[in-house]
Amino acid sequence: MGNNNSAFLLEQATELSKLYLFVQQNNELLFKGPKLESAITKYINFMNDLPNSSQNSLINVTDNEILWVWYLHCLDHESYTKDCFAAFGNKKLIDKSKIHSTIILLSSFTPSVSFEDIIKYHAQFIIKFKPIVNLHFFIFQYLNFLRNNDFDSLQKGIINLKFIFFAHLFCPSIYEEHCEHYIGKILYYNPVNGKLIN
Numbered sequence: 001m002g003n004n005n006s007a008f009l010l011e012q013a014t015e016l017s018k019l020y021l022f023v024q025q026n027n028e029l030l031f032k033g034p035k036l037e038s039a040i041t042k043y044i045n046f047m048n049d050l051p052n053s054s055q056n057s058l059i060n061v062t063d064n065e066i067l068w069v070w071y072l073h074c075l076d077h078e079s080y081t082k083d084c085f086a087a088f089g090n091k092k093l094i095d096k097s098k099i100h101s102t103i104i105l106l107s108s109f110t111p112s113v114s115f116e117d118i119i120k121y122h123a124q125f126i127i128k129f130k131p132i133v134n135l136h137f138f139i140f141q142y143l144n145f146l147r148n149n150d151f152d153s154l155q156k157g158i159i160n161l162k163f164i165f166f167a168h169l170f171c172p173s174i175y176e177e178h179c180e181h182y183i184g185k186i187l188y189y190n191p192v193n194g195k196l197i198n
Helices: 003-025 034-048 064-075 077-088 115-127 135-147 151-156 159-169 172-182
Strands: 188-190 195-197
Touching: 003 064, 003 115, 003 135, 003 159, 034 064, 034 115, 064 077, 064 115, 064 159, 077 172, 077 188, 135 151, 135 159, 135 172, 151 159, 151 195, 159 172
Parallel strands: none
Antiparallel strands: 188 195
16 A cells, blocks of 8 residues: 555545544434434435435535444444445445445435444544544554554554544445455454454
């Protein structure tokens, strides 16, 4: 992975930092209740309306509540992939960081994950989060782990490394491309118990 991928991850991690700070300020999104339920509904409606939105451009999302639920869904890459394929067709993985020329809804987009269970595991991580000063350093370390197939170090790594990993997961098709190219398979993550599956 070269400088382009480092720059890409830097951009994604910076955006995720902003999202975390938004959720800290709107912490009802970290607990089961009407605020979270409303955000989930907005996310599902957004995904089902994608075929009617402008295409041949990046998917523009300005609503942080939609981004928050989308992020939670992407943490479970295996389930997110299956849900996208079921709704939009085989090999159609919706990614906010890529341009999609055509999006056709084949069946209603229905998340198969429990957002509440994912939040239970990640809530304290987000509550305690502070913007990372030296993102470049941790991106460099994270990419080295991928290059070396060093899953144990990534699993046991300090929280800043996991944050870079989470930012990577939030770009599912790019994440798959990187995994396939450098380790020959997809590295999955269980967001309910924090375990890597390889």
